[in-house]
Amino acid sequence: MLGIIGGTGLTRLAELQILAEQFVQTPYGEPSSNILTGELNGETLLFIARHGFEHTLAPHLVNYRANIWALKSLGVEEIVAVNAVGGIADDCSTGDLCIPDQIIDYTYDREFTFCDGPGVQLQHIEFTEPYTSSLRSSLTAAAASAGISVKDGGVYGAMQGPRLETAAEIRRMKRDGCDLVGMTGMPEAALACELELNYASICMVVNKAAGLSDEPITLDDILAATEQTVVHAKQILVSLCDARRS
Template sequence: MNDQPRPLADIGVFGGSGFYSLAEEAEAWEIETPWGEPSAPVTVAAFGDVRVAFLARHGTDHRYPPHKVNYRANVEAMRQLGVRALIAPFAAGSLRPEIKPGDFVVCDQIVDRTWGRESTFYDSFEDGPVHIPFADPYDERLRRVVLDAAAEVGVTAHDGGTVVVVNGPRFSSRAESRWHRESGWHVVNMTQSPEAPLAMEAGIPFVGIALVTDYDAGLDEDPDVEPVTQEAVFAVFEANLRKVRTLLDAAIPEIAATVSES
């Protein structure tokens, strides 16, 4: 590991299931936080003039299940590096027949159904109460940049959608999946909370990009659709990882330009 003083980074990226590295030529940095170690060393690489910090949220060997990820340390590590925006690609199950495996959803809302997770930096109010506004979890400027980048590179990206976050590591029952769909939600995931609220507390603009890998527990409209399996999720994500990288390559410079103007 490099033991020189940490560089600042412009943009942070969290990698999800099947997405464990961003660049071949990168410096790895061990970062200490008040909440322990992040899931993995943070790697910093140059994308043109933009320095990008990458962190695999589950660890580089996927050792941490979603309910055991140290989300506070992960977000704090990015804050320490000085990132001005956080991009969070994540695998998701679709709750809608029109949102197909291989599609992206650039989410605009979130519903948290997790429990037992450390979801705030404020373990006490000794300096006074802190209740952050969270009406709009995802930064609208960053959403627009990602949608424009998707159109530029020719990938299907749905504009807006609600992600419901479940605790995992199991998938949903048919009844749960039906409830989520009837509630009007669009995709289901296991890690967007507390990532999104912690980024909001840290003052880092945040955008979540769902890569749809499956139809969750199936579709009532199509009995031939099988419930999700772990093998199917990883296979679809791996098959579409090139699209994730292509989208990030297009979006990162524009995101850096956008946040530098603010």
């Protein structure tokens, strides 16, 4: 079964025909929201709002472990995450969509593993490819089928948040090879890997990163860009479900 993690701009999926809504208690506490079971273009899937349905959870306060555990416990085998990001690379402009293939983790003090309790078997997960290539390919194919242009590949730099980055931090990230900057990509991807779930992301570029534009970054501009870009992200999800059904 497919699970969708909706981020900023996708706290609700209006196209989803909701069949059930349930609260899931996990060994790691409460998930960010209730889990919605529904049909999208004929495909049954689960949906969770990463920041809560009212978008009240800051990136560093999201209970990533509970979210991933809850989806797994309900039968999810593949997760598509939707993330709002800033563009660092020259070819990652506001309004673009990207299906990243790599991550650099700059976050700290987050609950980043399931392997930290008494009696829990230690895992050293193989994380060379943090995003599942087959699921990434399905997303790029779904985008092409929907007539939507996406950047195939890219390095997602996960920052702590909730503040935006300084220009110096972005310069460092660019030297490190990051194409995108966001706040929610980790530990989500690693936790999915620990539970042997396929995982990929649709990244919506909603602003140029700090210091890379002559214009100041404003929340109003970010929200406006998110509202426009999420339309295409949802079209990719619909196209993906159509392909999975056929």
